[in-house]
Amino acid sequence: MRTIGVAELREIATGAALMGAGGGGNPEVGKLMAISAVREHGPVTLLEASEVAPDAVVTSPSGIGAPAVGLEKFPNGSEFKLMMDKLTERLGHPVEAVFPIEAGGINSMIPFIVGAKLGLPVIDADGMGRAFPELQMSTLALAGHRICPIVMADEKGNLVQIDVDAPHDAEKFARAITVEMGATAQSISDTTTGAALARDGVLGIITKCQRIGHLIHHLGDYATPAAALSALLEITSGTRLLTAKITDIQHATKAGFNFGTVIFTGLGADSQRTGKMEFQNENIVFSVDDTVIATAPDLITLVDTETLAPVTNEELKYGKRVYVLGLPADEKWRTPAGIDCVGPRYFKYDLDYVPVEQRIKAAREKGVID
Amino acid sequence: MAYRLGIDVGGTNTDAVIMADNTVVASTKTHTTPDVASGIHTAIAKVLAESGIKPAAITAAMLGTTQATNAIVERKQLAAVGVVRLGYPATAAITPYTEWPADLVAALSGTYKLVHGGYEYDGQLLTAVDDDELRATFTAWRGKVQAIAIVGVFSALNRDQEEHAAAIAREVFGADMPVSLSATIGSLGLITRENATILNAGLNQVIRRVTSGFAKALADEGITAASVYLCQNDGTLMALDFAARYPILTIGSGPTNSIRGAAYLAKRSDALVLDIGGTTSDLGVLVHDFPRESSQAVTVGGVQTNFRMPDILSIGLGGGSIVRTQPDGSVTVGPDSVGYQITERALCFGGDTMTATDIAVRLGHVKLGDPALTQxxxxxxxxxxxxxxxxxxxxxxxxxxxxxxxxxxxxxxxxAVIVTAKLAGTATTYQSPLGGVANAIGATIAQVGGQAEKLYQYVSVPRAEAIADATQAAKQQAIAAGAVPATVDVVDIDELPLQYAPGEATRVKVKVVGQMA
Structure with missing residues (x-):
């Protein structure tokens, strides 16, 4: 158990942008809301999953909708209490702690707003170990948990409950209601118990985000940028796949999702190499000279070569120098069911999922990467 | 003969040039003074004297200045601003001024009110504006605020509510009350646009001092027949009365002027521009005659804003950078510099400090001061x-x-003398004897510009119609800023689709330029 104040929130937000694997939206608005709530109500208690009573009722508050709309119209702040009251009434039991559904972007911050406003502890676990675009893409849903009941609210106090069984249907209805609420809304979902979260969630994710953020905010503690990168790779169990400059970016929006391709020209020892990354909100496939090096659910994430600051897909910019990093996904995703849910074929790429470590090993043997 | 006078105020120097059509007639460089205004005065007097041109023959005068930036950074002369955000019940989770530096909030009085209003992403009403609420808010602020900032949720879609609120403000405070509307200043992103709008309102008195000071300096030198403009940070001009309403747009005009002036001297439309000063080198990218814009949030005086700025990379290397031999035998250059004291402290001028300029002199690349002293x-x-x-x-x-x-x-x-050989990665290098006053030339050759950024749903507003609408708005802005209507042309159209948003919601940004009247 420890407490999370403003300084810790800043670090967590930075780390969450990295763990968002390009997606999750700009965490800035979430960070400002969380900082405002903590300044008003005081710091939030962070519990390890093992510190939560096994039968405690826990749930996950999050924002849903278009991140760009959320930058313009963000919540009133009272939605969270309304939703929680409604959920409590429905469950007939109060909620004892909250957790983030995903580590990436704005949703890494929402539980802290709720925690501060309602005096609830936040649990150091999530349902993805990264960011993904759809509700059913969580390790909890994968383990057979119900996403519903979902309670959604908008800034006017409109409350909607969704209670459907199939995870895909939950996603479909929630998305439709979000549109009616102005393309951005708040929601609570994935209610479970302390024991079930400890078993089926991705544990320690907030602490991991904070360690990443702390490192990035304290680069001066390292003798060289190379030493800082090594430390970052150690925290994330990651590998540097390419050091490169962004030389082309193509964006397209299909069915509300942001699709794109990014071309990288290698720098230094990688100067004879060309990288290519495909993203659908999050980064999905990365290849070097036509050899695939990493695919979802493993994390493909970009950091600035000088600041190690994560580069989300909204910040892609011609000429930006980045390290392309490959981070292994949580083991819960590396099962046949997990790969069906969030592997490359789900995103319409005709590729088998091969763990990033194995792809790296094979690519190194062929001299495709260093 | 019609002559144009351009002045650019930098951190170290104030430069002035006089041009006739496409020729530089005279140029001068003088130190920037702490009050800025007297340096501008000196530069005008010097360049006029050098040119021998009758002041009455100057038909246009343009000024690029750092005074607005200085006021924000130094928290000086800022107005007490009343901020009205039209968006309640949405957006209350982050109040205005969140995460601003406390001294800057104090300088602007920190006065704000969240009121009913705003639109949804598709243009529907979020909440109706409550006239009584607005009137009561403004009435309570009488005598407490000197400028008003009005910020509405999704005002990029529809600025009617912001304009309506402005009309009520003028009813309460009188027609002279300066009112800044966010729809005319920033782009999508409520917080960053609000921040830019607050700063714009706070700069109201500063910009009045700048415009009246410039007008007076010109009149004192007998320049009475000129149309007068201020430079914007996108490389275009605005007439003084327009500039008085948009002071924030003057921030960052210096690097832009330098890039545009360099392009003019080299007769290039696309190139890299390297501007080496005394302490730093600024590198920008010229794309189709204009600087490439930064895609990053711009921080001004510790506040995040989202208005357009040129994409500039600054490194701590300039003519005055100090050269040192390290204990391990390696040689370092900068990032510290002797700055404007170069003519006293550099070895070639009889000083005791080895600078980057001394290296160029020692290697025989340039003759400055006494080369023997660099031996x-x-x-x-x-x-x-x-x-x-x-x-x-x-x-x-x-x-x-x-x-x-x-x-x-x-x-x-x-x-620029510190460059002693062709730089790696470059093809042709262009240099001009007038390179030292490129920024003032950039100010002189600027055209009048306009820019509009709006959000459309392509399912209800077809793409062509949306682009035509945004183009019309940009043209109106250029004409308001002083452009001749028939000469206004589109220079850039940028479309950005919004993810997860239904209806093919797309942000359309159009930039136009035209000839000055």
Whole structure:
């Protein structure tokens, strides 16, 4: 158990942008809301999953909708209490702690707003170990948990409950209601118990985000940028796949999702190499000279070569120098069911999922990467 | 003959040029003074004297100035601003001024109110504006605030509510009350647009002082027949009365002017521009005659804003950068500099500090001061320092390039002598004897611009119609800023689809320029 104040929130937000694997939206608005709530109500208690009573009722508050709309119209702040009251009434039991559904972007911050406003502890676990675009893409849903009941609210106090069984249907209805609420809304979902979260969630994710953020905010503690990168790779169990400059970016929006391709020209020892990354909100496939090096659910994430600051897909910019990093996904995703849910074929790429470590090993043997 | 006078105020120097059509008739450089205004005055007097032109023959005068930036950074002369945000019940989770530096909030009075209003992403009403609520708010602020900032949720879609609130403000405070509308200032992103709008409102008195000071300086020198403009940070001009309403747009005009002036001197439309000053080198990218814009949030005085700024990479290397031999024998250059004291402290001028300029003199690349005084620098040290300078610059160039192909480079600025050989990654290098006043030339050749950024749903507003609408708005802005309507042309159209948003919601940004009246 420890407490999370403003300084810790800043670090967590930075780390969450990295763990968002390009997606999750700009965490800035979430960070400002969380900082405002903590300044008003005081710091939030962070519990390890093992510190939560096994039968405690826990749930996950999050924002849903278009991140760009959320930058313009963000919540009133009272939605969270309304939703929680409604959920409590429905469950007939109060909620004892909250957790983030995903580590990436704005949703890494929402539980802290709720925690501060309602005096609830936040649990150091999530349902993805990264960011993904759809509700059913969580390790909890994968383990057979119900996403519903979902309670959604908008800034006017409109409350909607969704209670459907199939995870895909939950996603479909929630998305439709979000549109009616102005393309951005708040929601609570994935209610479970302390024991079930400890078993089926991705544990320690907030602490991991904070360690990443702390490192990035304290680069001066390292003798060289190379030493800082090594430390970052150690925290994330990651590998540097390419050091490169962004030389082309193509964006397209299909069915509300942001699709794109990014071309990288290698720098230094990688100067004879060309990288290519495909993203659908999050980064999905990365290849070097036509050899695939990493695919979802493993994390493909970009950091600035000088600041190690994560580069989300909204910040892609011609000429930006980045390290392309490959981070292994949580083991819960590396099962046949997990790969069906969030592997490359789900995103319409005709590729088998091969763990990033194995792809790296094979690519190194062929001299495709260093 | 019609002459144009351009002035650019930088951190160290205030430069002025007079041009006739496409020729520079006279140019001058003078130190920037702490009050800025007297330096401008001196520059005008000097350049007029040098040119021998009758003041009455000057038909246009343009000023690029740092006064607005200085006021924000120093928290001086800022107005007490009343901020009205139209969005309640949405957006209350983050109040205005969240995460601002406390002293800047105090300087602006920190007065704000969240009121009913705003639109949804598709243009529907979020909440109706409550006239009584607005009137009561403004009435309570009487005598407490000197400027008003009005910020509405999704005002990029529809600015009716912001304009309605402004009309009520003028009813309450009188027609002279300066009112800044966010729809006319920033782009999508409520917090960053609100921040820019608050700063714009706070600069109201500063900009009045700038415009009246410039008008007076011109009149004092007998320049009475000129149309007068201020430079914007996108490389275009605005007439004084327009500039008085949009002071925030003057921030960052210096680097833009430098890039545009360099382009003009080299007669290039696409190139890298390297402006080497006394302490820093600024590298920008010229794309179709205008600087490439930064895609990053811009921080002004500790506040995040989202208005357009040129994409500039600054490194701590200039003509006055101090050269040192380290204990391990390596040679370093900068990032500290003797700055404007170069004429006293550099070895070639009889000083005791080895600077980047001394290296160029020692290697016989340029003749400045007394070259014999640089003979104390060992040949090996000079060569190592020159190599380090080349490396620092080549590295910066590589960061700004978008392809591995060599690019054309335009070299300007007073410190450009420190470049002693062709830089890695470059093709042709262009230099001009007038490179030292490129920024003032950039101010002089600028056209009048306009820009509009709006959000459309392509399912209900077809793409062509949306682009035509945004173009119309940009043209109206250019004409309001002083452009001749028939000469206004589109220079850039940028479309950005919004993810997860239904109806093919797309942000359309159009930039136009035209000739000045």
């Amino acid at each position: 104390v620098i060992p040949q090996a040290t000079a060569e190592a320092a020159a190599a380090e300078i080349q490396r620092l610059l080549a590295d910066a160039i590589d960061k700004m390039k978008t392809s591995a192909e060599p690019v054309d480079l335009i070299l300007v600025g007073g410190g």
